[in-house]
Amino acid sequence: MRSGVVSALAPNYARYPVELAEGSGCVLRDTDGVEYLDFLSGIAVCNTGHCHPAVVAAVREQAGRLIHASNFFTTAPMTRLADRLVQRSFGREVLFANSGAEANEAAIKLVRKARRGGDVVVVQGAFHGRTYGALSATPQEAKQAPFAPLVPGFRAVEPAADAIAAAVDERTAAVFLEPVQGESGVHPLGDDVLRAAREACDAAGAALVFDEVQCGMGRTGTLWAYEQAGVEPDAMTVAKGLGGGMPIGALVIGERLAGTFAPGDHGSTFAGGPVVSAAANAALDVIDDPALLARVRELGERLLEGVRELPRVVAARGRGLMVAADLDADAPDLARRALLDQRLIVNATGPATLRLLPPLVVSEAEVDDAVARLRALL
Numbered sequence: 273m274r275s276g277v278v279s280a281l282a283p284n285y286a287r288y289p290v291e292l293a294e295g296s297g298c299v300l301r302d303t304d305g306v307e308y309l310d311f312l313s314g315i316a317v318c319n320t321g322h323c324h325p326a327v328v329a330a331v332r333e334q335a336g337r338l339i340h341a342s343n344f345f346t347t348a349p350m351t352r353l354a355d356r357l358v359q360r361s362f363g364r365e366v367l368f369a370n371s372g373a374e375a376n377e378a379a380i381k382l383v384r385k386a387r388r389g390g391d392v393v394v395v396q397g398a399f400h401g402r403t404y405g406a407l408s409a410t411p412q413e414a415k416q417a418p419f420a421p422l423v424p425g426f427r428a429v430e431p432a433a434d435a436i437a438a439a440v441d442e443r444t445a446a447v448f449l450e451p452v453q454g455e456s457g458v459h460p461l462g463d464d465v466l467r468a469a470r471e472a473c474d475a476a477g478a479a480l481v482f483d484e485v486q487c488g489m490g491r492t493g494t495l496w497a498y499e500q501a502g503v504e505p506d507a508m509t510v511a512k513g514l515g516g517g518m519p520i521g522a523l524v525i526g527e528r529l530a531g532t533f534a535p536g537d538h539g540s541t542f543a544g545g546p547v548v549s550a551a552a553n554a555a556l557d558v559i560d561d562p563a564l565l566a567r568v569r570e571l572g573e574r575l576l577e578g579v580r581e582l583p584r585v586v587a588a589r590g591r592g593l594m595v596a597a598d599l600d601a602d603a604p605d606l607a608r609r610a611l612l613d614q615r616l617i618v619n620a621t622g623p624a625t626l627r628l629l630p631p632l633v634v635s636e637a638e639v640d641d642a643v644a645r646l647r648a649l650l
């Protein structure tokens with residue numbers, strides 16, 4: 273554990289006084305060898321667990337063969353990953369990015385080009401990222417206000433079926449939704465909301481875009497969260513868990529929007545590089561497994577039940593291993609004490625909300641252990 277402030281780092285994060293050195297499965301170790309039970313997964317990134325042997329092997333093997341090629345060329349890991357994402361979704365095409373925000377930037381450009389302009393409808397509580405387009409799609413005063421002026425043409429409405437239906441018209445380029453909102457404290461949107469958005473977009477000729485950056489890659493117990501609602505989008509953004517810990521994002525483009533981008537419309541030097549793509553192929557091998565996904569649903573229920581019965585928990589909700597609890601206690605303080613006193617890593621998404629996002633390879637015993645550590649704290 274380290275108590276000093278790392279002075280050369282910009283202060284855009286309120287970091288904990290812990291320096292991490294190693295990880296394996298659901299366990300992280302700091303530089304003093306102290307072990308922590310990780311129920312955050314690097315914010316929904318390490319779905320395969322830390323340093324999954326298949327991901328490590330894929331990275332090592334690919335790094336020894338070819339690290340970078342540029343997007344003037346294809347590589348086998350990249351084309352294989354694109355094919356797999358298409359085969360396992362509604363998609364026809366895949367455009368790679370380096371992060372969730374970048375995947376959303378690409379999605380915003382895609383829907384605007386397809387519609388020759390137009391508004392993007394987003395919902396309250398959404399989080400789509402920190403870059404300008406993604407931030408403009410994130411209707412949160414505290415995050416947006418210091419960085420005005422934002423990108424024009426975004427309208428925020430309530431995440432309700434009638435509000436979305438009323439907001440969509442012939443000037444709408446797209447509706448952007450997270451099927452399960454993550455940063456606002458794990459709020460699954462109702463199937464009726466997703467269906468209403470689909471119908472409104474169909475009627476107006478607008479595109480429906482799902483941001484599955486946090487709720488995708490098995491997090492909710494199906495490979496993609498939208499599968500549970502039975503509503504297909506026209507495009508979907510993915511990142512976080514996709515690379516098994518490596519930075520990669522993707523925009524999966526469906527039939528209606530396929531062919532929108534022409535050479536020169538969009539690009540990124542590093543996107544879809546061979547090493548991150550190889551890691552993502554290995555992560556998909558682990559996550560896209562019916563037995564693992566069934567366990568995510570099962571253990572998610574167990575975690576939710578355990579959390580719901582804790583003292584000082586007023587409400588708990590979740591889908592799969594994406595769980596949050598509202599407390600009558602200071603959640604940021606609790607997250608800090610969970611880390612320092614109980615060696616449990618969780619995070620607060622607001623003043624009274626705690627979020628749990630364990631690796632999807634978590635065991636029943638680790639779920640019970642996390643609940644016990646929280647009980648001891650509360």
Ligand code: PLP
Pocket residue numbers: 315371372373374376399400401402450454455483484485486487511512
């Ligand atoms: N979209 C959602 C739903 C997210 O949860 C996040 C990050 O938390 C992002 C987009 C932004 O992703 P990144 O931090 O990789 O840019």
